[in-house]
Amino acid sequence: MKDETQLRPSTGDDFAAIFGLLSTVFHEEIEGELRDLEGVVYELDRSLVADDAGLVAGHVQAFSRDLTVPGAVIPAAHVSGVGVLPTHRRRGLLTRMMHRQLHEIADAGREAVAVLWASETSIYPRFGYGPAASRLSLNIMNREVRLPVPPAEPSGRLRMGDPGDLLAEMSGVYERLRPDRVGWSSRDDNWWKWVLGDPKDHRDGATRRYAVVHEGPGGPTGYALWRIKDDWNSHGPSAEVQVREVVAADPETYQALWRFLLGIDLTRSVTMRLAAVDEPLLYMVDEPRRLGAGYVDALWLRVIDVPGALTARRYATDVDVVLEVTDPILTRNSGRWRLTGGPGGATCTPTGDPADVALSVTDLGAVYLGGTAFSTLAAAGRVRQATGNDPTVAFRWNRLPSPTEVF
Numbered sequence: 001m002k003d004e005t006q007l008r009p010s011t012g013d014d015f016a017a018i019f020g021l022l023s024t025v026f027h028e029e030i031e032g033e034l035r036d037l038e039g040v041v042y043e044l045d046r047s048l049v050a051d052d053a054g055l056v057a058g059h060v061q062a063f064s065r066d067l068t069v070p071g072a073v074i075p076a077a078h079v080s081g082v083g084v085l086p087t088h089r090r091r092g093l094l095t096r097m098m099h100r101q102l103h104e105i106a107d108a109g110r111e112a113v114a115v116l117w118a119s120e121t122s123i124y125p126r127f128g129y130g131p132a133a134s135r136l137s138l139n140i141m142n143r144e145v146r147l148p149v150p151p152a153e154p155s156g157r158l159r160m161g162d163p164g165d166l167l168a169e170m171s172g173v174y175e176r177l178r179p180d181r182v183g184w185s186s187r188d189d190n191w192w193k194w195v196l197g198d199p200k201d202h203r204d205g206a207t208r209r210y211a212v213v214h215e216g217p218g219g220p221t222g223y224a225l226w227r228i229k230d231d232w233n234s235h236g237p238s239a240e241v242q243v244r245e246v247v248a249a250d251p252e253t254y255q256a257l258w259r260f261l262l263g264i265d266l267t268r269s270v271t272m273r274l275a276a277v278d279e280p281l282l283y284m285v286d287e288p289r290r291l292g293a294g295y296v297d298a299l300w301l302r303v304i305d306v307p308g309a310l311t312a313r314r315y316a317t318d319v320d321v322v323l324e325v326t327d328p329i330l331t332r333n334s335g336r337w338r339l340t341g342g343p344g345g346a347t348c349t350p351t352g353d354p355a356d357v358a359l360s361v362t363d364l365g366a367v368y369l370g371g372t373a374f375s376t377l378a379a380a381g382r383v384r385q386a387t388g389n390d391p392t393v394a395f396r397w398n399r400l401p402s403p404t405e406v407f
């Protein structure tokens with residue numbers, strides 16, 4: 001039978017069907033408070049549905065947020081809510097939606113990159129998304145790790161409270177640090193509502209979320225968000241602290257927050273799904289192995305506009321290199337580009353000169369934030385280095401990218 005499914009922008013009338021579809025494909029109930037929260041950040045004019053004679057069979061959306069990249073903060077399409085009904089899978093609907101979305105982002109000309117979190121790692125490389133940032137998941141035996149002894153006279157103090165009551169302090173610190181934290185996304189008031197949203201039926205038996213703010217002599221310098229899942233076994237108390245976010249402006253704050261989280265009474269483990277790959281905690285505790293660190297992919301990045309993206313970021317060292325990029329979807333990205341730049345900025349122009357490095361737009365996405373190295377991709381046989389002019393060091397940055405939330 002001929003597939004008559006049409007792609008079209010969503011309307012407000014599609015909401016129930018869209019959240020029904022997303023509930024089906026993600027095997028969860030997106031209802032009530034959770035659905036309201038998703039509605040708070042939903043951008044109707046940036047979503048698409050696949051309409052099969054009135055049935056919403058596919059959906060993709062994007063959020064307009066800024067992303068911190070090495071040396072700059074740039075607009076980035078934050079792609080999310082991707083799904084195709086099980087009855088309509090593997091007949092090319094995702095491919096059609098992805099292609100249309102990529103062309104729409106490129107034609108609008110505002111965002112040089114798009115980012116997403118992938119449910120499965122095999123889905124997005126074909127659409128030009130590369131693994132640009134990774135994360136550590138921590139499962140800490142908190143009774144078996146020690147942090148350095150605290151200063152005799154700490155310069156700050158901790159104040160615990162309801163996250164909603166501490167919003168101004170938390171968002172203030174986040175905003176102050178964001179320009180330097182590669183991989184962080186901007187959070188306006190709606191996004192803070194979403195981040196702090198805490199629907200009761202999504203706590204999986206754990207407490208509501210708590211917040212603690214670290215205050216120094218000049219004001220707030222950091223905060224942590226967490227909840228606790230209670231447990232008792234034959235050895236006694238065995239609760240788990242589930243950490244959502246630790247944000248700290250300086251080492252003293254960072255240590256104070258972790259000392260607090262690791263020391264909560266009646267707990268025996270502390271977990272965190274989204275720790276940084278270079279999380280300072282790894283180098284502060286006396287028994288790093290007891291942090292139970294596991295490595296996972298995090299943010300996937302798609303370069304929408306090669307010269308736009310390459311000139312938007314800064315480079316750790318001077319760089320003058322010819323990149324030969326292939327992009328079968330956004331074909332104007334394909335070709336040879338001379339990138340000349342350094343810590344102060346860069347230019348990127350088409351060139352007829354021979355390439356130093358040949359790579360797909362997927363691999364350019366992977367190296368863009370400095371979280372994946374050209375040299376690693378070359379060793380993996382993905383990137384071809386034709387000369388000794390290797391841009392690996394220039395593309396790195398002071399810290400590895402560390403996105404803070406799965407949007």
Ligand SMILES: CC(=O)SCCNC(=O)CCNC(=O)[C@H](O)C(C)(C)COP(=O)(O)OP(=O)(O)OC[C@H]1O[C@@H](n2cnc3c(N)ncnc32)[C@H](O)[C@@H]1OP(=O)(O)O
Binds near residue numbers: 085
């Ligand atoms: C950013 C986010 O929202 S991530 C969330 C993604 N969504 C989910 O995981 C929800 C559950 N899954 C789904 O809804 C669907 O399976 C989707 C959206 C992943 C794929 O939709 P489909 O319409 O079936 O994809 P489509 O038919 O266009 O497939 C394109 C290609 O990708 C491949 N592909 C699609 N999904 C997957 C997958 N999950 N794993 C491996 N390969 C996949 C297909 O085999 C096909 O390959 P081919 O061209 O070599 O034949």
